[in-house]
Amino acid sequence: MPSPDRDPVLQLLVVSKPQALARPWPWSSDWRQGGKEVVDQQLSPPQDKGDAGVKELDGLKSDRLRTVQLNVCKSEEVEKVVETVRSSLEDPEKGLWGLVNNAGISTFGEVEFTSMETYKEVAEVNLWGTVRMTKSFLPLIRRAKGRVVNISSMLGRMANPARSPYCITKFGVEAFSDCLRYEMHPLGVKVSVVEPGNFIAATSLYSPERIQAIADKMWHELPEVVRQDYGRKYFDEKIAKMETYCNSGSTDTSPVISAVTHALTSASPYTRYHPMDYYWWLRMQVMTHLPAAVSDRIYIH
Secondary structure (H helix, E strand, O other): OOOOEEOOOOEEEEEEOHHHOOOOOOOOOOOOOOOEEEEEEEOOOHHHHHOHHHHHHHOOOOOOEEEEEOOOOOHHHHHHHHHHHHHHOOOHHHOOOEEEEOOOEEOOOOHHHOOHHHHHHHHHHHOHHHHHHHHHHHHHHHHHOOEEEEEOOHHHOOOOOOOHHHHHHHHHHHHHHHHHHHHHHHHOOEEEEEOOOOOHHHHOOOOHHHHHHHHHHHHHHOOHHHHHHHHHHHHHHHHHHHHHHHHOOOOOOHHHHHHHHHHHHOOOOOOEEOOOOHHHHHHHHHHHHOOHHHHHHHHOO
């Protein structure tokens, strides 16, 4: 199974004094308003530090914005970033206002088509990376009675064929966020989950060529018994469905951005945000509220 793909925007830290909460924070080139400092972290090797997203942020030339290299899978790198953030605060004892855990990688493939290495790799970033970052920054966030915002997915609420590596990790993020919310409530820290719908088209994560390249590699690495039992025709039909899914996603990410902004700046943030089009919202309600026999018949079988 090939290595999973990486989301283009992966980790965001927002540093702010709590008293800046009531002020507007537009998510645009004017996001420096409101007395906030933003630290954008990228999960990428050193040579990727100069990609378009980082260059755009650095180009703002703001003294309230810094881009920092970070691999959320490595505890030593996370701890270095904690110290970087701590040293940038005017008064570390007043803490850090918000942490947005958006680090994520994605892949596809049915259970028998997916290697154990792929399951572990996706979990290391999507789930354990979220846990690692949160635990490391909680002492600062507790001091500020601030916010933790975890980016999950609609696939953290409802499973989907051929997405088990991703679904497992996002279900885990949901459970982790719930437990954290219960524990942090007495301490004044608010925890929110953002569950985006299908925004693959906006991220350019999967082009048809990329999907086919992944599929070809996946097929050639399958055990012979799996190839013989399923056959290439079945395999190709599943890949075609994945291509359709990727091409049908929304290209407008503003609902996700608005959800994150509200979770960080509202006096009463929601527990969960659902930035997705109506089809996926309705499907999620059906699959989470009706008996599985009903929702399976409607959407799966």
